[in-house]
Amino acid sequence: MRGMKLPRYFCILILLGAMLPARAALDIQIxxxxxxxxxxxxxxxxxxxxxxxxxxxxxxxxxxxxxxxxLVNPVGKLPHxxxxxxxxxxIGVDALSIGSAExxxxxxxxxxFRLLDAVKQTELAGQEVSAKKDxxxxxxxxxxxxxxxKLTGDPGVFSTRIVYxxxxxxxNRLVVADSDGYGEQTVxxxxxxxxxxxxxPDGSHLAYVTFEQDHAVVYVQSLLTNQRIVVANFRGSNSAxxxxxxxxxxxxxxxxxxxxxxxxxxxDGTGLxxxxxxxxxxxxxxxxxxxxxxxxxxxxGGSVQIYRMAVExxxxxxxxxxxxxxxxxxxxxxxxxxxxxxxxxxxxYIATEDFQTxxxxxxxxxxxxxxxSYAPNGKLVLFATEAQGRxxxxxxxxxxxxxxxxxxxxxxxxxxxxxxxxxx
Amino acid sequence: xxxxxxxxxLVLFAGFLSGCSTTNSDVTGSGKIAADAAEKxxxxxxxxxKxxxxxxxxxKxxxxxxxxxKxxxVxxxxxKxxxxxAAASKVSVDPLNDPNSILGKRSxxxxxxxxxxxxxxxxxxxAHAKYLSEHSDKKVRLEGNCDERGSDEYNLALGQRRADGxxxxxxxxxxxxxxxxxxxxxxxxPKATGHDEASWSQNRRTDLNYNAN
Numbered sequence: 001m002r003g004m005k006l007p008r009y010f011c012i013l014i015l016l017g018a019m020l021p022a023r024a025a026l027d028i029q030i031x032x033x034x035x036x037x038x039x040x041x042x043x044x045x046x047x048x049x050x051x052x053x054x055x056x057x058x059x060x061x062x063x064x065x066x067x068x069x070x071l072v073n074p075v076g077k078l079p080h081x082x083x084x085x086x087x088x089x090x091i092g093v094d095a096l097s098i099g100s101a102e103x104x105x106x107x108x109x110x111x112x113f114r115l116l117d118a119v120k121q122t123e124l125a126g127q128e129v130s131a132k133k134d135x136x137x138x139x140x141x142x143x144x145x146x147x148x149x150k151l152t153g154d155p156g157v158f159s160t161r162i163v164y165x166x167x168x169x170x171x172n173r174l175v176v177a178d179s180d181g182y183g184e185q186t187v188x189x190x191x192x193x194x195x196x197x198x199x200x201p202d203g204s205h206l207a208y209v210t211f212e213q214d215h216a217v218v219y220v221q222s223l224l225t226n227q228r229i230v231v232a233n234f235r236g237s238n239s240a241x242x243x244x245x246x247x248x249x250x251x252x253x254x255x256x257x258x259x260x261x262x263x264x265x266x267x268d269g270t271g272l273x274x275x276x277x278x279x280x281x282x283x284x285x286x287x288x289x290x291x292x293x294x295x296x297x298x299x300x301g302g303s304v305q306i307y308r309m310a311v312e313x314x315x316x317x318x319x320x321x322x323x324x325x326x327x328x329x330x331x332x333x334x335x336x337x338x339x340x341x342x343x344x345x346x347x348x349y350i351a352t353e354d355f356q357t358x359x360x361x362x363x364x365x366x367x368x369x370x371x372x373s374y375a376p377n378g379k380l381v382l383f384a385t386e387a388q389g390r391x392x393x394x395x396x397x398x399x400x401x402x403x404x405x406x407x408x409x410x411x412x413x414x415x416x417x418x419x420x421x422x423x424x
Numbered sequence: 425x426x427x428x429x430x431x432x433x434l435v436l437f438a439g440f441l442s443g444c445s446t447t448n449s450d451v452t453g454s455g456k457i458a459a460d461a462a463e464k465x466x467x468x469x470x471x472x473x474k475x476x477x478x479x480x481x482x483x484k485x486x487x488x489x490x491x492x493x494k495x496x497x498v499x500x501x502x503x504k505x506x507x508x509x510a511a512a513s514k515v516s517v518d519p520l521n522d523p524n525s526i527l528g529k530r531s532x533x534x535x536x537x538x539x540x541x542x543x544x545x546x547x548x549x550x551a552h553a554k555y556l557s558e559h560s561d562k563k564v565r566l567e568g569n570c571d572e573r574g575s576d577e578y579n580l581a582l583g584q585r586r587a588d589g590x591x592x593x594x595x596x597x598x599x600x601x602x603x604x605x606x607x608x609x610x611x612x613x614p615k616a617t618g619h620d621e622a623s624w625s626q627n628r629r630t631d632l633n634y635n636a637n
Contacts, residue, residue: 193612195576214636215607216580237584237608240577253581255608258588260581281581297578304578327575341575368619370575386619415576 027407028181030064035401037070038151039093046080046100051109052133055101058140061180062158063147065395066379067402082114082123090118095151097143101136108132113143115150124150137182157375161419162382163187163197163206164393168411174208176223179375179418181393181406187221198241199419205267207231207241207250218252220267231269242285242294243267244311251275251285251294262296264311275313284328287311289335295319297327297340306340306353320353322360328371332378332398339363339372339381350383350396363400373417374398382418519555520562520634526551532590534628536573539585541593541630549590552632553597560600565636566590568608569615571624576611583608586630605636 040063044056063069072093079085080100090096099113108130115125125146131139138159145156157179166173174188174197188194192211199206200220207220216237221228232238236255243250249264249271259279265272276282280300287294295308301318304325309316320326323344331338332352342351347366353359368386375382378398385394387405391412395404519525532545541549556562568583587606594604616623 193609195580195610195612211609211612216610236606237580237610239580253577255581255584255588260584281578281585283577283581284575297575299578304574325574327578343573 027409028061028065029405029407030402031404032397032402033067033070035399036068038068038095039070039072040147040151041072041074041090041093041096043074043078043080043096043098045098045111045113046078047103048101050103051101051136053136053140055099055111055136055140055143056097058137058180059097059144059147062141062144062156065180065402065404066148066156067397067399068148068152068379082116085116087118087121093118095124095147097147099143104130109136111136111139113146115147137178141178141180152379154377154379155421157377157380157418157421159422160376161203161422162393162416163199163419164384164416165194165197165414166408166411167193167391167414171411172210173411174206176206176419181408187223187226194415196240196415197417198243199417200243200267201245201247201420203420203422205247207243207267209239209241218250220250229268231265231267232263232272240283240285242287244287245289245291251287253283253285262294275309275311276316282307286330286338288331289333295329295331295338297329304343306338319355319358320360323349323351326351330373332374333376334378339374341370341372341383348385350381352381352398361400363396363398364403369394371415371417375418376420380418382416384414384416527555530632530634531629532632533625534586534630536571536624536628537582538628539568539582539589541589546593549593550597553594553599556594556603557598557600560603562634563603563605564594565633566594566604566606567631567633567636568606568610569613569627569629569631570611571627572611572614572619573624574611580608580610580612583610586628590630590632 042056042060048055060071064071077089079098085098095115096118097113097115099111102110104110110130113127114123117124127143127146129139141158144158148154148156160179161176162179163174163176166175170191172190172192172194173186174194175184176187177184187206190210190212195209195216197206197208204224205220205222207218209216209218213233216239217230218232218238218241219228220231231250232252232254234254234256238252238254240253241250248266250267252263252265253260254263257277260281260283261277262275262282262285263272264275278300280298282296282298285294285296292311293308294311295306297304298307304327305318306320306326306329307316307318323342325343327341327343329338329340337352337354339350339352342349342362348369349362349366350364350369350372351360351362363381370384372381372383380395380397382393382395385392390407391414392408393406393413393416396402520527522528526548529548532541532548534542552564556564566587568585568587570579570583574582584606587608591604591606595601614623614627616626
């Protein structure tokens with residue numbers, strides 16, 4: 001909670017607290033700050049106090065979570081149109097966002113938004129949309145994405161979704177939610193364990209593992225129709241699905257031939273093709289963004305380490321040498337590095353390694369931190385950890401500076417994965 | 425005639441007594457006056473009677489042997505039935521359900537990140553191997569479990585390795601492959617949920633489950 005020392009974070013936390021009605025799935029705490037934060041003011045939108053949610057509050061919370069922005073309180077200045085902006089009042093910020101939200105006779109809300117460059121005194125972005133009230137959160141996330149992209153050069157990920165498993169006693173739920181934890185949708189509810197959900201590249205399907213047939217079986221489920229099929233149900237365990245970037249194949253792990261080996265299979269269960277076969281444990285494959293390589297965890301060298309091999313199989317190259325055991329590798333979206341869970345001296349840490357320098361960097365202070373995955377812009381890492389005796393979600397910026405904990409209202413969270421950009 | 429009858433009866437009696445008499449009886453008439461012819465006739469009749477008696481004896485003996493054999497068969501059947509009953513009553517004291525039997529131990533435990541059955545637990549696996557090889561109708565499911573140190577996917581693999589390790593020992597012990605199935609729960613079904621060695625040590629185990637089908 002180092003960030004709590006800084007008064008400006010109090011504003012955000014109070015704002016978040018006010019924003020979290022009963023339907024909030026997750027309670028959020030943020031700590032730390034980025035090295036080069038962009039100072040910005042998010043002026044409250046005119047008329048938003050009449051809405052069920054504060055648009056500027058959601059935008060502020062999104063930008064705050066990224067760690068790349070320093071939110072400057074507008075302290076009483078409340079312009080809503082570009083002509084109302086007196087730029088000399090905004091020395092100290094690089095940009096400011098203004099806007100309005102007005103309820104229309106048909107019940108929709110007209111949202112106007114402008115992003116202004118406070119230094120060049122120009123308009124950077126703008127949007128006017130009419131939306132239903134239940135779409136206001138999505139509108140606010142899109143505004144935050146626009147601000148993020150204009151000011152950092154990278155796409156924002158506030159409109160993306162995450163998937164995780166919520167386990168509460170014997171209840172196991174596979175949950176899809178917005179990246180800030182709102183809008184929870186239960187995809188599957190069962191009394192048996194659910195493991196390793198994985199987004200298809202277009203976000204339309206999930207692959208996952210459940211014990212509904214007593215042993216671990218891999219399924220693929222459509223989020224559009226909710227229909228699902230069995231991808232692999234051989235004797236032993238069927239697990240660890242990972243999609244190829246073109247969505248045409250899954251890498252999975254089977255134990256049917258002794259040991260735990262990596263196979264490729266089509267998402268309809270056909271075309272099984274074995275890639276490794278040395279009787280050891282090879283698991284948790286992850287496709288490279290170009291689809292040419294797989295990284296995976298293996299104990300072939302004694303301890304559990306990360307290896308890389310061509311997607312055709314063959315020789316594997318060991319990538320990690322430091323620390324005790326290393327698990328759950330996933331490529332960064334640009335393919336230049338990978339993130340993994342490092343077990344050392346009784347703690348799990350989230351770590352990254354650059355393929356070129358081969359340097360391992362710890363992003364976190366350690367705890368029970370497992371199953372990391374990158375946001376699609378590569379700027380944040382989502383993982384599962386524990387706090388206050390519960391399994392929770394957490395994120396850390398890819399430079400390790402900003403950390404966020406997201407507490408579920410009930411149950412323990414496991415096996416999160418960040419989804420891809422939504423097609424709009 | 426009386427004499428004849430008497431002697432015939434005596435001969436028959438003697439035949440009965442001797443069972444296989446072939447000698448002539450020395451019981452004869454005392455009247456010297458009796459005609460030789462009558463004596464000869466009697467002798468001839470004697471011989472015929474003896475022959476008849478012998479036949480009768482043989483028949484009776486055969487009947488007796490038959491009866492004895494039948495009796496023996498009945499005894500045999502009764503004995504078999506008793507044996508079967510005894511065997512049946514033995515099932516209800518299956519050593520698997522005997523709380524004092526080593527077969528009552530249905531779990532083997534491991535150190536961290538190890539899948540080899542430890543020396544202390546070998547006797548348990550050997551006892552189950554002996555039992556299963558002697559009870560080919562019995563099936564067992566080996567369920568591998570792990571503590572939570574490691575990723576859930578690695579632990580799923582490790583649990584399978586633990587179950588497979590016990591399976592190999594059972595096969596070496598003469599159990600048929602068709603009697604054994606294996607499954608891994610990884611870290612998904614912990615027996616103890618604490619984050620300490622006291623819990624972890626209980627969760628690193630393979631269970632021998634006879635009740636899964």
